[in-house]
Amino acid sequence: MGKQKLRRSSQRLIKPEQQPSYGKGDLSARLRNGKERGDITEKITTQKTHQDKCHSADDQAEASEHDLLEQALQYFGKVEGHVQLKGNDTLLKHLNTVERVGTQRGLPPEGIDILLSLALSGKFVDTVNSRLLKCLIPSSVVLEDTVVKAVSWFCVGQCTASTQVLFIRWLITMFDLIDRKEKLHALYGCFFCFLQDERLCPYICHFLYLLTKKESVKPFRVRKLLDLQIRVGKQPHLQGLLLLYKVYCPELVSLALPTRVKTFFKNSESLWKAQMMTVRRKNLGSPSVGLQVDFGIKQVPLQSKKRKWNSLMNLPISSSTVSIVSQKVVSSLYLHQDEAFPVEQLQTFTQLVQNIHRLEFPAQMGSVLQSPLLLHYINCIKDDSVFLRLNYWMAQVLHEECAWYTGNQHNEMEVRAFLDTIANAQQFLQEGFSNCEEFLYKSIPHWNGCYRSQILQLLSWIPLTAFSEMEQLLYEPLGQIFFTSSLYFKCSVIESLKKMLQNWLSWHAFYADQVSIQDSPMNTTLSGLVNTVSDLINFVGRISTIALHITSSSLLLHFILDFYEIVCDMYVKYAMPLVVLPPAGVFYPALLSMESVNLNHLCYIMYRYRKNLVAAKENEWTKKCKLRLNISSKTFQEYNQYVLAMVGCLWTSQAFQKDSHPQGIFMDAKVLMRTGVENYRNSFNIVHHPALMGHAVLFLQQGFGEEKTLNLGLIKGKLWNWYVEYLYKRGMHGLKVFIESSIRRISSSAQSHSSLSESCPSVAQK
Known part of the structure; x- marks a missing residue:
């Protein structure tokens, strides 16, 4: 019945008298369009059928592969006793199946349990044992009972020494995939x-390094290691x-050891690295999954992760246990105050506060980078072992994985995500x-510009570091890259150096109230601090001057002025007893800039310089300054020359006659007359300045309208003040505060002998 109604309604909708009329051309076009739509529909149907067939084929292949596994x-x-390899086609067939599945999709926990015990039992020759161990790539986790069973076979000694070494290397690589320890x-x-x-010693040391907790350190073990070192020499792994x-027990180890982080252990991952990457991409869908920073703590599903890149805060939970911890179990953990609190159960800040005295860090310290709660924790504690382990892990990854881009897109994505993780952690910790720092010093000279951000x-x-070290390790190679790079790269470098200076000044301001500045983590004297900061500012001044000569860019000038906005306020805002003026190669391009933004920025910077100089002078007179500030007369002289140049340009129209700076814009009157420019004296005042002329035109248009011919010479007297x-x-x-602080003092003869005249003598006299 419903179908008949629907059919009638459709017939009513297409009655002839209700159809629009079409011409012959329109009708042919309509038929042609209908044919094209039919062809497209047929193509879509064909593609969909083909995709369905492909998916069906993939599903069948996967099911077949699962059956073979x-x-x-x-x-x-079911293997019992010693099995020969030669002529054993069945063994080779199943071995190839295990290798193919293990290296492409990973093996389940029960499969690893069977194959690992078999490889260490000595039932096969070394060739088969080696192939089995090399294909043991877990798809999710490795059960702790599996490892314990394998260790028992390892201790029995049924397998050869080469198989034992390979097993320990596998154990190191898969350490963070073991569900419990x-x-x-x-x-x-x-x-x-x-x-x-x-x-075995180098690999056992590496494994013990991962496994060691504070309670593992015993006097007899320390003596054993020292005796072993005497016998074999100072080996890196020992x-x-x-x-x-x-670090855990300094009272037990009095031997002098290297303080700088180095590669103590050999790389154990090379045999499984590529296969683990393949398995992770197929199981997770993206090579950078697990590296992206997520500062919201949340539960994640069980996933396979490479050891060094195991940066997720949540550690794997055994598949043999319940995946979600019940409230009863969690509450019972609070009752046992002496037991360690595993970090994978740390979900809230309240839990951190309640269990801060019994937190147990993961064996892989890289997982700390993803957790703001653990970053809070390591920022508060004074346990050097945490930083030692974190620094060792990070140094190893930066050295081995973060080489410059070699053409592998997946590796590039991982490195970029990992560097972002470190940068965010540093930002969080401040x-x-x-x-x-060591990684940058070693890599900057060979940097090709990739991973710029x-x-x-x-x-x-x-x-903060001594200038002699930074000059050789950082400034020289960075300067070479800076001059040969693009405009946007130059801007990025200036911005980065500005943040570096700001961080240094913030650290100093935080520790400035301490009795001795040596108590601060910067580990430097006040004079050393001042010299290092001054050297950084001078370095930026040099490269900025050259860059502005090479590239006359308003954008680059904007970033340079941003840097000097930090510099001009060092004394008042950061309690840094230092005043460094911008070089003439930066000041004059900003003064003669075509952009009003940069000119306004320069005016504000010079205003803040005056505030800092006056504050320093007043503190010196009243003896209130805790940090002795020695400003040379050259600094005051150069500041006054800059102010006179600005006043001569913007206000008195005497820039070409009164500028006394050696690199200034003073020009002889005869030379100016030869240029043929009328009213050249007014060329850079606030009316005719290239950066402000547009404002002057708009001002006249609003005052007189467009009917009258505009003449900038009309802006004088009252119109000047209104303008x-x-x-x-x-x-x-910026222009406002500069005029109010400088121009009024110039026009005021009453302050020619005031106390502030010593800080700005030539300005006051003028």
Whole structure:
């Protein structure tokens, strides 16, 4: 019945008298369009059918692969006694299946349990054992019971030494994918005994480094390591483990150890690195998943992650246990105050406060970078072991993974995400990591400009260092890159150096009230601090002067003036006993700029310079200055020359006659007459200045309309004062404060001998 009604309604809608009339051409076009739509529909249907067939084929292949894997695991699970490889086609078939699945999609936990025990049981020859261990890539996690069972086979010694070494390397690589580690900590002494084996010692030290907790450090173990070092020499792996022991228990290790972070251990991941990347991309969909910063703590599903890139705060939970911790279990953890609180259960700031005394950091310290709660924690505690472990891990990753772009797009995405993670963590902590500083010093001379945003963010957090070191390690190579780079790269470098200076000044201002500045983490004297800051400012002044000669860009000038806006307020705002003026190569391009924004910015900067100079002079007179400020007469002289040049340009129209700066714009009157320019004296006042002429024209248009011919010479007398007020209302705040602080003093003869005349003597006399 419904279909008949629908059919009738459709028939009513297409009655002939209701159809619009079409011409012959319109009708043919309509038919042609209908045919094209039919062709498109047919193509879409064909493509959809093809996609469905492809998906169906993929599903069938995956199901077939799953069946083959089950058959292979059943075969390996039933192996008893020694099995020969030669002529054993069944073994080769199942071994190839396991290798293919393991290196492409990863193996399930139960599969790893079977194959790992079999590889260490000695039932196969070394070739098969090696192939099995190399394909053990987990798709999710590795069960702790699996590792314990494998360790028992490892201790029995049924396998060869090469297989034992390969197993320890696999254990180091998969360490952060093990769901729990309580039983492994109980086996600490068992692993420690294998330090006697020369082939195993470097890898056992690395594994113990990951496994060590404070309670693991015992006097007899320290003595054992020291005796071993005496016997075999100062090996890097022994020094790395001893250094960690010394951080946990400094009273037990009195030996002098290297303080700078270095690569203590050999790379154990090379055999599984590429396969783990492949498995992670297929399982997670993106190579950078797990590296993107998310400062909201949330529960994440079980996922496979590479050891070094395991930067997620939430650690994997055993698949053999309940995936979500019940409220009863969580509440029971609060009752046992002596037990460690695992960080994977840390979800709120309240939990952090209640369990701050019993938090247990993950074995992989890189996971701390993703958690604002743990960043809060390491910012408060004074446990050097946390920073030692974090610095070692970060130095290793920066050294091995963050080489410059080599053409691998996936690797580039990972490196970019990782550097963003470090930069965000430094921003959160408001201080830089020491290993990032070393990484930048080593890599900047060879930098090809990639990861520009990330590298410059890291650059801005470099701590204070002696100028001799920074000149050689940073300023010289950075200057070479700066001069040969694009305009936008130059702007980015100036912005980064501005943030670096701001960070230095903020650190100094924070610790300025301490009794001794040596107590601050900057570990420098006041004179050393002043010299380092002054050298940075002078370096920026040099490269800015050259850059403005090479590229006369208003955008670059804007970034340079932003830098000097920080410099001009160092004394008043940051308690830094230093005043450094911009070089003439920066001042005059800003004064003669074509952009009113830059001119206004310069006026504000010179106003703030005056405030700082006056404050420093007053503090010196009243003996209120705790930090002795020694300003040379040359600084006052140069400041007065700058102010006279600005007043001569903008107000008195005497710039070409009164500018006394050696690099100024003074010109002989005869030369000016030869130019043929009428009223050349007024060329740079606030009416005729190229940056302000547009405002003057708009002012006259609003006052006289467009009927009368506009003449800028009309702006004088009362119109001059009205025009100045008009500029103030147009947002020229910098010009306003400069005029109010300088021009009125010039016109006031009463203040020619005031106390402030010593800070600006030539300005007051004029």
